[in-house]
Amino acid sequence: MGSIEQKSRILVFGGTGYIGNFIVKACVAAGHPTYVYVRPMKPDHNPSKLDVLNEYKSLGVTIFEGELDEHEKLVDVLRQVDIVIVTLAIPQCHEQHKIIEAMKEAGNIKRFIPSEFGNDVDRISPLPPFQEGVCKIKKGVRRAAEKSGIPYTFVSSNSCGAYFVNFLLRPSDEKLRKVTVYGTGEAKFPLNYEKDIAEYTLRLATDPRAANSLVFYRPPKNIVSQLDLISSWEKKTGRTLEKTYVSEEEIIKLSQTASTVQDAVGTSILHSIFVKGEQMNFELKEDELEVSKLYPDYKYTSVDELLDIFLVDPPKPASAAFG
Numbered sequence: 001m002g003s004i005e006q007k008s009r010i011l012v013f014g015g016t017g018y019i020g021n022f023i024v025k026a027c028v029a030a031g032h033p034t035y036v037y038v039r040p041m042k043p044d045h046n047p048s049k050l051d052v053l054n055e056y057k058s059l060g061v062t063i064f065e066g067e068l069d070e071h072e073k074l075v076d077v078l079r080q081v082d083i084v085i086v087t088l089a090i091p092q093c094h095e096q097h098k099i100i101e102a103m104k105e106a107g108n109i110k111r112f113i114p115s116e117f118g119n120d121v122d123r124i125s126p127l128p129p130f131q132e133g134v135c136k137i138k139k140g141v142r143r144a145a146e147k148s149g150i151p152y153t154f155v156s157s158n159s160c161g162a163y164f165v166n167f168l169l170r171p172s173d174e175k176l177r178k179v180t181v182y183g184t185g186e187a188k189f190p191l192n193y194e195k196d197i198a199e200y201t202l203r204l205a206t207d208p209r210a211a212n213s214l215v216f217y218r219p220p221k222n223i224v225s226q227l228d229l230i231s232s233w234e235k236k237t238g239r240t241l242e243k244t245y246v247s248e249e250e251i252i253k254l255s256q257t258a259s260t261v262q263d264a265v266g267t268s269i270l271h272s273i274f275v276k277g278e279q280m281n282f283e284l285k286e287d288e289l290e291v292s293k294l295y296p297d298y299k300y301t302s303v304d305e306l307l308d309i310f311l312v313d314p315p316k317p318a319s320a321a322f323g
Contacts, residue, residue: 012035012037015036081109110151120214159279168230182271182274189273203298222300230243232304
């Protein structure tokens with residue numbers, strides 16, 4: 001990237017979360033002045049979050065502490081940066097409206113990337129009530145971004161590679177000989193390594209071609225099904241896995257009887273990706289972009305290479321839930 005891009009000052013909301021951590025580190029690695037906005041630190045704050053923030057400080061990241069309700073503080077912080085990337089978790093997604101209002105007042109933001117990093121929310125339908133509520137919130141943020149006059153980029157990065165390899169294959173358990181298959185196991189989905197998701201997103205944030213656009217992450221070597229993934233893992237490990245199939249009816253019932261909203265949303269996401277195949281069951285429109293075509297020079301991590309990483313140095317399972 002050129003010198004102008006290197007100078008872009010990037011502010012990340014949700015920087016201590018799962019995807020946020022990859023985004024922040026990608027910003028630092030690319031030489032961008034990097035800023036993170038977090039809730040005020042308290043004595044009883046999650047120790048792991050404090051560890052992450054201390055690591056960021058050692059990398060030269062500027063930490064701003066504040067609530068999203070503190071409008072004037074938010075405006076002041078925003079006036080110090082050029083680009084805003086949001087990676088807030090599902091329960092906080094609605095608070096992006098506060099960020100948009102502050103960006104409008106600040107008047108200097110060159111690009112806004114809201115918190116999505118999954119399916120295209122404008123295409124998922126019909127939905128169970130709890131998942132529909134989440135999508136309604138994200139759609140509302142999209143519409144607000146479109147009306148704000150601030151250049152935006154919506155990213156549909158689809159499935160997080162390390163997260164779902166851990167979830168589907170349980171590679172850290174060498175004694176495990178069983179695997180759960182949702183639906184028939186044949187639905188295709190893009191499985192993208194989180195490091196690549198972050199680096200692609202960073203490129204988009206400074207790319208004029210991506211302004212006011214919807215960008216999909218569908219690298220050809222990353223389009224797989226559950227059965228493809230299981231077969232590849234069996235070949236690499238020399239182990240045969242016993243498959244237990246969970247039918248669509250069972251998944252729907254699980255989502256309806258879940259004890260928490262988080263579990264209900266998680267189950268409905270499994271249904272969307274692995275049963276209905278909603279990440280790959282449509283063609284892109286003429287005005288929609290695909291990230292690997294935008295950046296043919298970028299050497300992304302293929303699913304095959306990702307599984308090799310798990311064989312040598314397995315990424316730890318994420319504690320974060322879906323979203």
